[in-house]
Amino acid sequence: MVETDERRSVATQDAERTALVPDDGRMRRRRTGRAIAGVAGGLADHLQLPVLWVRIAFAALAACGGAGILAYGLLWVFVRQQSNEQPQEVSGKERQQAFGLVALGIALAVAAGTLSGIVNGWVAAGLGVTLVGVAVVWREADESQRRRWRDASRAGGVRGVVFGGGGGTALVRVLTGAALVTTGIAVFVFRALALDQVQFALVAVVAALVGVAVLTVPWWLRLVRDLGDERTARIRTEERAEIAAHLHDSVLQTLALIQKQPDVSREVLRLARGQERQLRGWLYGPSGYGKGIAAGSDPKKPAPETLSGAIGNAAGEVEDSFAIKVHHVVVGDCPVDDKLRALVKAAREAMVNAAKHAEVGEVSVYAEVETGQVTVFVRDRGKGFDPDGVSPDRHGLADSIRGRMDRNGGTVRLRSAPGEGTEVQLSMPLATANT
Amino acid sequence: MTEEGPVAEETDETTTKRPVRVFLVDDHGLFRAGVRAELDQITDDVEVVGEAGSVAEAVAGITHRKPDVVLLDVHMPDGGGAEVLRKVRPELPEVVFLALSVSDAAEDVIAVIRAGARGYVTKTISSQELVQAVVRVSEGDAVFSPRLAGFVLDAFADRPGAAPISDPELDLLTPRERDVLRLLARGYAYKEIAAELFISVKTVETHVSSVLRKTQLSNRYELSRWASDRRLV
Structure with missing residues (x-):
């Protein structure tokens, strides 16, 4: 009786193992x-x-x-x-x-x-x-x-x-x-x-x-x-060693830096954000570790630059430079051409403006690829300003955003009022309709 | 922030409002302790009644405590948050789940939403926002983070060459729902959306809830693929 029970339990274990493999x-x-x-x-x-x-x-x-x-x-x-x-x-x-x-x-x-x-x-x-x-x-x-x-x-x-x-x-x-x-x-x-x-x-x-x-x-x-x-x-084993090396080079170093300056909260935040972004990119990015080979693309061949990647990079740079949080959401995706590169640069400038002047810790960026055009919204809930009251010697908005968009056939809409935050809307028509 | 506006004030007529009973599920004890401390500290609207560190514990604890809202981690051993949802929801349909995760990968987000969570927020959310989200789901509303709104927009996008629509009732978003989602993805609060679209906050809530329902029931190819990758269907 005991023996049969034992055998049965072994059998079920084996069956489970077979199911797992x-x-x-x-x-x-x-x-x-x-x-x-x-x-x-x-x-x-x-x-x-x-x-x-x-x-x-x-x-x-x-x-x-x-x-x-x-x-x-x-x-x-x-x-x-x-x-x-x-x-x-x-x-x-x-x-x-x-x-x-x-x-x-x-x-x-x-x-x-x-x-x-x-x-x-x-x-x-x-x-x-x-x-x-x-x-x-x-x-x-x-x-x-x-x-x-x-x-x-x-x-x-x-x-x-x-x-x-x-x-x-x-x-x-x-x-x-x-x-x-x-x-x-x-x-x-x-x-x-x-x-x-x-x-x-x-x-x-x-x-x-x-x-x-x-x-x-x-x-x-x-x-x-x-x-x-x-x-x-x-x-x-080599794969495991690579993971260990990566964690050592990135995460452990960042944690050490954070421990060194625990009182500078801005700096700690900046480090943590940067590290988080890097780790996410490594895990889930286009050639990411978590994607595995099943994702298909040849890891040696760099993926073509895409809008979502470009916006993500721009947001990351602004996060790093100004120690603020930039939430970015991109709906749809397409390859980046010269016009879209200009759009991303203009969006980056808008993020920088928000980081510098809005006096808030958060900026939202939303980009949507539609048939025929790409729209980007950069928004903060900061102090806002009166668009008509900007002194003419301030070139950020005029040159870096409006000028750049105009030259490439895009449009800029600005919504802001003192105390109500700012939203910059950038639209750029797509060169080819099939994207 | 008082973004519920007059509508919210109308709904809670009783001044002695019972706090929302919350159950925490996360396999990281440190994170549970942190959330519990913050929730206890900043508000009386929310009361943590229990916590669990594994799927089995969570199922037992939730069945025993019958909380109003479960804060659910997505990544756990033995199947994660989706498994908890699958085991508990058939027996306790009145318990509401809010997914709380460090991951913002599309398949994770969509997986728990498809399994029946009423919302999804990432762990970097501020404590005030978390309390708002908990209160909102406990009132039957859906909570979308901007990123989740983005994923849903993406999945419901009308792309050339996409699979044919089998159920237009569920597999398409109305233009209004799309507008609401877009504004959510742009980081607008419900009240701001209402003002922008000249509708009431209640209407915004209705739209968001119907988008959530469509996300959970739709046959959209992208959603099905995410779900089947995760062995949810």
């Missing part, structure tokens, strides 16, 4: 409920077919010149095991069935080969023994991989790589497999072929090489995969 849709070999290597089971899971059908298909294919056996071997080599164990209920009957089908497949392959006269009995026997040996060794490699995952440690040295901490029995199994392969190849070479001495020597060498190559396939694969895993881990 995004399924990349790739086939994985089964680790539990398998007859030889879990290839048929994995394929059945992948294709959502009953596993029995898949096994029968392999057995039937084995009759076609051993194609089923070859396919099984290739899938074994190139398909990874599941990295987590989902318990599969396997009845004794199914297991018997599976082994029966394996025997049937091999028998069919041998029978078909013998009947068609391509191979004689000795060749079949040699190949058969070799296959069994290979299966034993590869299976042991799977087991050692599994132990490594379970222990989450990397056993050092050649011994660790080969046996994966499996101990004596693993050694026995690997040696048995190797012995079987050697025997199989020997039978094949000595009895199946009638050769003179030179040919015999050549064939023996080639056969030995092939034997070694086949036996060591799992470990070569593991080397390659470990290399890939290590590269991924290194990239991740």
Whole structure:
């Protein structure tokens, strides 16, 4: 009772873990409920077919010149095991069935080969023994991989790589497999072929090489995969280091500066604002960290300058220079041309005026891209002024804003009265209608 | 600021007005403490009745305390503010949520609004403004920060090549609503909007509420995309 409960809880945990790990849709070999290597089971899971059908298909294919056996071997080599164990209920009957089908497949392959006269009995026997040996060794490699995952440690040295901490029995199994392969190849070479001495020597060498190559396939694969895993881990570490470096260079420095001058509230505010803006840009900006690669654009290619970016930069500069808060909201967006650059400069000048003269801590900027024109509002709730009473020697509004807008075909509207704040409305027609 | 004007004064006839009961949800204890201290200090209109630091705590606390307004952080482990909204709102539809977040990313803002929050303000808001916002949502009104107004305008914009409108009733803003939103985005208070458009503050409130309703129910492609990115629908 306790045991079943435990198993169930493990099962649910595993199910949860599986749910958490995004399924990349790739086939994985089964680790539990398998007859030889879990290839048929994995394929059945992948294709959502009953596993029995898949096994029968392999057995039937084995009759076609051993194609089923070859396919099984290739899938074994190139398909990874599941990295987590989902318990599969396997009845004794199914297991018997599976082994029966394996025997049937091999028998069919041998029978078909013998009947068609391509191979004689000795060749079949040699190949058969070799296959069994290979299966034993590869299976042991799977087991050692599994132990490594379970222990989450990397056993050092050649011994660790080969046996994966499996101990004596693993050694026995690997040696048995190797012995079987050697025997199989020997039978094949000595009895199946009638050769003179030179040919015999050549064939023996080639056969030995092939034997070694086949036996060591799992470990070569593991080397390659470990290399890939290590590269991924290194990239991740570098990424983390980059984040740490960024936080150090920006946030920690700013916090240190703030601690040095806690009494100068203006300065503290200015630093905090600047830092906030920088961090936001880094996180959510066009090439921002939080956007990830999914956002699409090539990080090396700078994005074209957009109106929202330009307005944001202008607002940031004014915030930094005058220690005020500039709320900016941009609706719609478009690329910046010369006219819009002039518009942004005029808007910046309006923000500067508000910062200098309005005597408030906040300025609102609102920009909207409509079909045919762009409108920017710069507004403060400051002391305001009488537009008609401005002395003619003050050039800010006249030259920097009105002059600039007039030259580029835009218009300026000004609303202000003493005590009621100021609002500057700038409109600029768009050159092309399609933006 | 007395921007509620005469309309607001008419609505609270009772002079002994009960303070608005507020529940704080934020995974940063320091921030909760700060908000609580400020709210206690500057006003008697608002009373903090409880706080929670996680989604589970929040659901239990809100169900138990039944506050008038929940100040809800957007980013929390285990699903964030939207998850709290999803769990509590079906059972306690009378509790009003005001999202309060450091993020002003469009998807965050739209996500909690779509999940049913009555407003969204950023954490840099001044305490006075926060109190106003709390009182306003508790009276059934919607609270838009300028940035949220901007996002909604953006999402409802009629762009060439945009997806065809499936429900014109919900998927378009009336010109008047657009005007109101524009002024909100320009940083106008309700009273100033009313004066600018020659309408009453009550009418402004109606427009804002209907914009909020459309934001929550509309099928607009941009809104749906934000919501589905966040696995809200």
